[in-house]
Amino acid sequence: MDTTLQDPLVGRLLDGRYRVDARIAVGGMATVYRALDTRLDRELALKVMHPDLATDAAFVERFMREAKSVARLAHPNVVGVFDQGADGAYVYLAMEYVPGCTLRDVLRERGALRPRAALDVLEPVLAALGAAHRAGFVHRDMKPENVLIGDDGRVKVADFGLVRAVGSVTDTSGAVLGTVSYLAPEQIEHGTADTRADVYACGVVLYEMLTGGKPHSGDTPAQVLYQHLNTDVPAPSAAVPGLAVELDELVAAATARNPDLRPYDAVELLARTREARAALGDEQLDAEPPQARAQAVPDGAGDEDPTSVIPRVRPLPVEHTSLLPAPAATAAEPAPAPRRGPRRPRGPLLVVAAVLLALGIGSGVWYINSGQFTRVPAVLGQTEAQATQRLADAGLEVGATERAFSDVYERGTVMAVDPAPGERIRGNGTVTLTLSRGPRIVKVPNLKGTPLAEARKALAEEGLATGVITYEFSRSVAQGAVIGSDPEPGTERNPDSAVALVVSKGAPIEVPSVTGESVEDATATLQEAGLKVVVAPERIHSPEEAGSVAAQSLAEGSRAAKGDTITLTVSKGPKMVEVPDVVGMKTDEARAELEDAGFEVKVEKTFPYLGDTVAGQSVEGGSTAAEGSTVSITIKGL
Structure with a gap:
């Protein structure tokens, strides 16, 4: 129905x-x-x-x-x-309506894809996400259901319903929107999702295309979430023997549990994907996985993955267990048999035993209360490297690194620690660092007149990125310095926003004409104007004398920047061409004959100007003349 x-x-x-x-x-x-x-x-x-x-x-x-x-x-x-x-x-x-099917439909039908087909799907997906990432957006719900494959073979990414701006990817609601099988660990644990969360999801999708199954499975969503947090995505070759190691490495890089170890965005992952493809031969690309059977749908490959609201995973409290043995159940003991022989004094032994027992109990109590714990050192305001080293000196490790805005701490320094400084943590435990991204809103600095290298550095210090760089002539701003920016100085932007720069090419130089001059004179003229000169190795025929300049790469009157290069081509002299004999021909026929041979034609008529037959030519037919030179023909009168 x-x-x-x-x-x-x-x-x-x-x-x-x-x-x-x-x-x-x-x-x-x-x-x-x-x-x-x-x-x-x-x-x-x-x-x-x-x-x-x-x-x-x-x-x-x-x-x-x-x-x-x-x-x-x-x-x-x-x-x-x-x-x-x-x-x-x-x-x-x-x-837009895309007639066709989803990647989920393909996986449900085919189980697993050949590496070439998997990469053919992955690359346009990454191209789409790369455009979103560079525009400042994160998809947050990448999965096979959101990859459309048209009847014409086009691949398109759909459902940007969970898209967020890069600067607003932290969810403080205590819940995460997404699809369980493709959530990155930081989405589950901290509710954060930047471009690297999309990279993680694409790594899981690639694994699924290569093997026909999801890397993590379980009877409940909680089991899958636990595996995302605590288990690396296995190598696809473990499920598909003989799969190229480059594909294993690609999946491992994209699905690293530590987001700092993943490619930063889809553009970087796309570059790595193309490198991996280039390293594979046709046999490796077209190897058919054993899971690719029409009748067999691997576990989980055909399951629809709904987008849902998922409670964020909170760190569980550590249960403290006493290290002292539980007292044994007491039982009535038989009265000791009477000893024979002399009794030894028991006083000194009891004293020693009491001391040892006191020391043992004291050591146990100390170990339980303090000995097995380390206090988190103060690392606020330090760089990530400094904080990591100080924690290592205390026997602690950095378990995760997060980023957040701060008006107090400088960009890149530690603004928060979990557990907090001074709190106790079990020896060799892990600490989460939160690094400052600087203020939530930053202003574009005034970079006019600043050399490009210094302008890049100034933008980075403000927490902004250098965008597209264009070059224009300027008589007032030195060559290589910034003329202006887009957005303009003083504009407020989110950190990591791109700022386009216009850089000065200096005052324009009007290129002089050096055609016909000797190479030495032409070079001197151009160098005095501020241009660099390169002489082409090949020479050409031209009307100019042999050894002189026949052509220049920048035309006379064009504008160039100081230091631009102009290429000079040297003349081999004119090319000598045999002149056709046109005496007795009609005017139009003679003109066409001479022009086809490479000559300019000048027509001279004698009075009374009524004839149309060539009576003579300035260069005798059968002789040679320079190609491009002028041959005059005389038309006799009646």
Whole structure:
């Protein structure tokens, strides 16, 4: 039975414009329909939020943020968003319709993919995420269900419903939105998700494509979350013997539990993916995994993974267990048999025993209360390297590193420690450091007149990144110094935002003409103007004398910057060409003959100018003349 018939939206005209034709898929927060835009007469996908969530302002805001985020990307591997709106209780997005299937459908049908096919899917996915990351967004819910494969083979990333700006990726609600099988450890434990969380999810997706199964499994979501936190993703070759080590290394890099050890964003992971592909031969790329059977669907490969709200994992309290043995159960002991022989004095032995017992009990109590613990040293305000070394000297390790904004601590220094300084922690325990990202809002500095290298450094010190660099001529700003920036100085931005710079090429130099001059004279003229000179090794025929300059790479009057290079080509002299005999020909025929041979033609007529036959030519037919030179023909009168 077609369940779409029971859907109240199917057949309805939404917002007076979108005719809902069929239901495509149902997710945790929205339903996707195939629809027709009756105004533009085009097929599209309509993503409609579940009505019970439409009353939640946070969900609606997140839903609308998807449209704005994707609209800014405009990438060929991202499902485009055309429109957004609401019709009563129905909040919707009008999106690009991609006829085809999802990567989940492919894995359900085929089990596992050949390495070449897996990389063919992964690379456009990373290209799409790379564009999002460089635009300042994190997807946060990468999984096979959100990878669309069109009937024409195009790969597109969908469902940016959980997208967040890089500067606002910490969730303080105590819950994490996402899909259990693809959550990065830091999302689970701390609620943080930057570009490296998407990298982790892509590593899990690659593992699943290569092996046909998920790296972590369990009877409950909690078991899967525990494995993300405590178990590395296994090498794909453990499930697919003979798989190239480069693919193992690619998965290991992307799914490192410590986010600092992963590629920083999808652009970097894409570069590593292409390097791995280049290192593989056709036999390795086209090796068919044993899991790739049409009938056999590996465990977990066909399971739909819904996006859900997941409680954040909190550190569990350590249970202290006494190290002293429990007292043995007492029982009535038989009276000792009477001793024979002389008794030895027991006083000194009892004293020694009492002392030893007191020392033993005191040592045990000390060990339980203090001896097995170390106090966390004070490392606030220190750099990460300094803090790590001081903790190591105390016998402690850095278990994780987080980042947060701070108006007090300088960027890159320790602003918080867990456990806090002075608190006790078991010997060889781990400590979490929180490093400052600097103020939440920073101002773009005034860099005009600053050399480019110093400008880069100044931006980094303010917590900003250097964006696109363009060059312009300037008579007032020295060559190599900054003319201006975008955004302008004083503009407030989030840390790590990119600032584009315009750099001076110096005052423009008008290139003089040196064609026809000797190489020595031409070189001197250009060097005096501030240009560098290179002489081409090959020589060419030209009307200029042999040994003189035949051509220059920058034309006369063009503008160049000081230090630019101009290439000079030296003449071999004119090329000598045989002159055709055109006497007796008609004027047009003679002109065409001479021009085809490479000559300029000048026509001279004698009075009364009524004839059209060539009576003579300035250069005798059969002789040679310089190519490009002028040959005059004389037309006789009547």
